[in-house]
Amino acid sequence: MTETKKFGFKLITTDGMARRGEINTPHGVVHTPAFMPVGTQATVKAMFTDHVRETGADVVLGNTYHLMLRPTAERVDRLGGLHKFMNWPHTILTDSGGFQVMSLAQLRKLDEDGVRFQSHIDGSKHHLTPERSVEIQGLLGSDIQMQLDECIKLPSPREEVQRAMELSLRWAERSRTQFDKMRGPGKGQGLYGIVQGGDVPELRIRSAEELAKLPMEGYSVGGLAVGEPQEVMLKMLDITTPVMPVDKPRYLMGVGTPDDLLESVKRGIDQFDCVMPTRAGRHGLAYTRFGKVNLKNARHQDDPRPLDEESACPATSTYSRAYLHHLFRAGEALSGMLLTWNNIAYYQTLMQGMRDAIEESRFEEFYAKTKEDWARGDIAAL
Template identity: 60%
Template structure:
């Protein structure tokens, strides 16, 4: 029988590393990008199509699933894996970020957060214990502890109070996770480092989480408006203090160059809505930067979106056709462009894993940045 959770590091190059997270539902190759399946689906994609891009794990969202169709209904119907036809690992976030960002009327206390549903206005209390229960009912493989995502900007005192509350909630999340003995024997729990942009607060958060003990550690409270330079500065002082023997996850990141820079600093896992959201709004990713497929310059272009890409948008269709679909508002346009973007992100991760294994990450990363900054080539 496969282990509940095991992380093996295969190779390192500077602070970066490549490895494998072994779980009962399958292996996760790191560095890994997790497509976001917010409401039990990766938007505009079939599960088998997501798997074909090379994705080993998806992300599901506690907040959205607890409201609709409800965690209890998903559990009654066999769990999230069966419900959405995905037999690989699923990581669920705790719902904390969405409560803070999507709900207008909310009240936070030591107990948790009371908020109004954005669907019907009903009043709901989300606590660390309830978050663990929801994620357990969904059948999550990797559960996230409940925290407050500290807004940016925040004063040091605001960030300290927020971080300390998150650490108290982390202990309650750990206790709630451990109380579900059957599920705890099959799944993992990650802690979330908070502290905004303040070095001492980040260090205190790491120490508190390690004292509690988690299977992996996430860096939260970044990619919330601070910009890439500040994000990298926070990672520069945070990552050397992070546990080295467990996976390290940067939540909600990001753009391709964000991911490359974070891998160089030692991050192992990522998630972001960018490739799917961009696919629905006409933006595609290429090795020479992002392109706007609505742009008229693509209307007669018979080239693929990206030469050498294995996705159907590139192997079976032209830029001209995808441009036509996007301009016409056809659903197929969003589907093809989303598929391409997810393939691009998985190819990005595969290239980073290979570069780390070969001991040439710096050269690979520099070449990526130079090429990505060039911009797309106009057709002849």
């Protein structure tokens, strides 16, 4: 691994709106567009870190809310930082914890200063402010850090969307001030701002334009994939990405399905994260280039074929569908491990395919072919 102490983004080429780039971080290069496996509690569920790396992942995501509660950011710091703690010497992005506070915590009270809440684990009381969120992420030592924002569910009344968007902008300024105070010379970490505005186009544009005035290392699109239809999400991307800085990475938070990734790259997004491939794997669902395969289905119990014999992933090409079906039916932990491995590998293969296509100026061809394969599928294989 080659380390760098300077955070930066290099836009290598474009094909339409689709972008091929590289993010330089203190723990290596992230090749974009990139899918980041979610390691909420310092682990990508059901996977060894070396297997995650072997799938092609350059970066994983950790969560401020969960890690501040257990084992605590201070303990992780004393133990050498998150990279050492979880045995992942590559790039780590941490989200701010705001989404989990809103969705998991008990007895929340939000005001201008921040949010007070009770832990969903033991009921202990906490106060998360923009400054404290950045402080926690600094203690964890993540390479890419996120501002604290307020993420609301859609649909919501316009006045509520506007209130949350404006609060998030003020919190972005406070997050930046704290980040600059803590970062010090030579650390090379980056802070991303988060565009909010729900499903209201003019609020999305205003949020993106105001955030661009802050000297962030990257900019993300938040508050989507929270219950709205895909067409609403894509409409918001259509109006948001054109006003986001061209020379900084763009991150769509919490997204999504393989089709979401393909559509969003087409609209100029560089980074993604989602629990979907790991969660699906633990529930018996495999993603493949033919489409989704439900290993819970009894039709697989006598099928000796692997999920995809052409895949470079051992979980995909080595184990029979009958065996994977048996493991799931028997409640064996290995079922979730193998299917998660398959799913993360498929997501990384899809991203590599998009990167190659953009570099070779054939993204539209790749887009159309991938859509066609998913639509047609391989009935015999599924």
